[in-house]
Amino acid sequence: MNEMSTQLFEQAKKIIPGGVNSPVRAFKAVGGLPVFMREAHGARITDVDGREYVDYVMSWGPLILGHAHPAVVEAIKDQAGKGTSYGAPTPLEVGLAELIIEAFPAMEMVRMMSSGTEAVMTAIRLARAFTGREKIVKFEGCYHGHADSLLVKAGSGVATLGIPGSPGVPKHLAELTLTVPFNDQASIANVFEVHGQEIAGVIVEPVAGNMGVVTPNPGFLKKLRELTKAHDSLLVFDEVITGFRLTWGGYQGIAGIDPDLTCLGKIIGGGLPVGAVGGKRIIMEQLAPLGPVYQAGTLSGNPLAMTAGLTTLALLQHSTDCYEAMDRLAFSLCEEMKPLFSRKGIPVTINRMGSMFTVFFTSEPVSDFASASRADKEMFARFFRGMLKNGISLPPSQFEAWFLSLAHNHEDMDETLAACASTLKNL
Numbered sequence: 001m002n003e004m005s006t007q008l009f010e011q012a013k014k015i016i017p018g019g020v021n022s023p024v025r026a027f028k029a030v031g032g033l034p035v036f037m038r039e040a041h042g043a044r045i046t047d048v049d050g051r052e053y054v055d056y057v058m059s060w061g062p063l064i065l066g067h068a069h070p071a072v073v074e075a076i077k078d079q080a081g082k083g084t085s086y087g088a089p090t091p092l093e094v095g096l097a098e099l100i101i102e103a104f105p106a107m108e109m110v111r112m113m114s115s116g117t118e119a120v121m122t123a124i125r126l127a128r129a130f131t132g133r134e135k136i137v138k139f140e141g142c143y144h145g146h147a148d149s150l151l152v153k154a155g156s157g158v159a160t161l162g163i164p165g166s167p168g169v170p171k172h173l174a175e176l177t178l179t180v181p182f183n184d185q186a187s188i189a190n191v192f193e194v195h196g197q198e199i200a201g202v203i204v205e206p207v208a209g210n211m212g213v214v215t216p217n218p219g220f221l222k223k224l225r226e227l228t229k230a231h232d233s234l235l236v237f238d239e240v241i242t243g244f245r246l247t248w249g250g251y252q253g254i255a256g257i258d259p260d261l262t263c264l265g266k267i268i269g270g271g272l273p274v275g276a277v278g279g280k281r282i283i284m285e286q287l288a289p290l291g292p293v294y295q296a297g298t299l300s301g302n303p304l305a306m307t308a309g310l311t312t313l314a315l316l317q318h319s320t321d322c323y324e325a326m327d328r329l330a331f332s333l334c335e336e337m338k339p340l341f342s343r344k345g346i347p348v349t350i351n352r353m354g355s356m357f358t359v360f361f362t363s364e365p366v367s368d369f370a371s372a373s374r375a376d377k378e379m380f381a382r383f384f385r386g387m388l389k390n391g392i393s394l395p396p397s398q399f400e401a402w403f404l405s406l407a408h409n410h411e412d413m414d415e416t417l418a419a420c421a422s423t424l425k426n427l
């Protein structure tokens with residue numbers, strides 16, 4: 001039944017480490033073989049064996065308009081015919097930068113790059129250069145890409161595979177990264193009391209998405225703003241997932257917090273490789289060629305990603321209720337899933353913010369990485385495999401967010417609920 005996928009995986013494993021180009025795709029945490037995909041439209045994705053799924057991975061967040069949105073496809077086609085990269089500035093970069101700055105009042109300048117990892121790496125370098133300090137604070141279970149300084153107690157694939165950090169990260173570099181439990185105001189205050197004068201910056205996913213969805217407790221982000229301000233450290237919001245996912249702009253707008261730097265990625269590239277770091281002028285002016293902090297990229301701001309991003313953002317900006325619509329759909333899906341689990345006596349905690357959510361197989365609230373880790377990962381794995389068999393593609397890990405897009409509709413929800421009921425019957 002999965003002949004093509006099985007064969008491709010065998011072929012891939014011989015020449016690509018683990019057969020995949022990003023670890024979580026290998027299905028190690030859920031068992032079974034990864035499904036190779038052929039094409040996707042809207043909320044549906046089709047594998048190489050011709051089986052169709054309702055997709056909740058959505059390329060891990062970028063595809064807020066759904067797969068192959070006609071306007072995005074048209075924009076990419078049109079631009080491709082005019083050249084895919086010039087290694088010179090283009091009007092598209094200026095257009096996207098203007099749109100982003102308009103949506104993020106805390107940003108006065110922004111620099112484009114090709115991945116979220118690069119954006120975060122640059123934000124850390126800027127924070128260190130600007131403050132003349134070396135220590136960085138991050139939160140357990142938050143993932144900020146795979147740059148050396150941030151692969152410490154990182155969520156996402158690192159958590160999925162149960163790796164505490166990563167070999168190859170120099171010890172002396174890892175020692176400069178201090179980690180604190182998410183939502184733990186006492187711990188972060190304590191870290192500042194001890195190390196305050198050495199801390200260049202605090203980086204946080206304002207709504208965590210990489211240990212599964214974990215929302216900030218009231219006052220948590222405000223506390224970070226107060227502490228960083230009081231100690232002349234920078235506050236860096238990693239909004240690579242949350243940027244344009246929950247509202248026009250970032251979660252910082254909803255929380256009413258002005259971070260010094262913001263990292264973006266995913267949605268702003270409309271499904272093409274992208275990253276961006278933006279923030280206060282005085283900090284951003286440290287970047288070369290204005291300042292001494294070096295950062296560059298052959299394909300940075302390339303016209304294909306810029307036009308896909310511009311098209312995506314323009315559609316979001318001009319829609320009157322796209323975020324409310326996704327919120328309503330996600331709300332009803334989550335509410336209707338709950339009784340299916342409870343009827344089977346399977347405790348779950350569903351964490352949700354707008355169109356991103358995670359079903360944790362645990363009865364307790366999930367507010368940090370420790371509580372997320374206590375979820376029943378074996379139960380999740382069985383649920384995942386059942387759902388896949390029933391035509392629903394979920395992220396293959398307990399520690400990931402499920403994403404809705406504007407292309408998901410009530411029919412997709414009904415199919416998902418039916419698949420859920422049928423999966424639970426055989427769990």
Ligand SMILES: *Cc1c(COP(=O)(O)O)cnc(C)c1O
Binds near residue numbers: 120145238265266
């Ligand atoms: C995906 C992600 C990154 C890394 O972005 P890439 O484009 O995969 O390098 C960084 N931070 C967060 C919060 C992310 O979800």
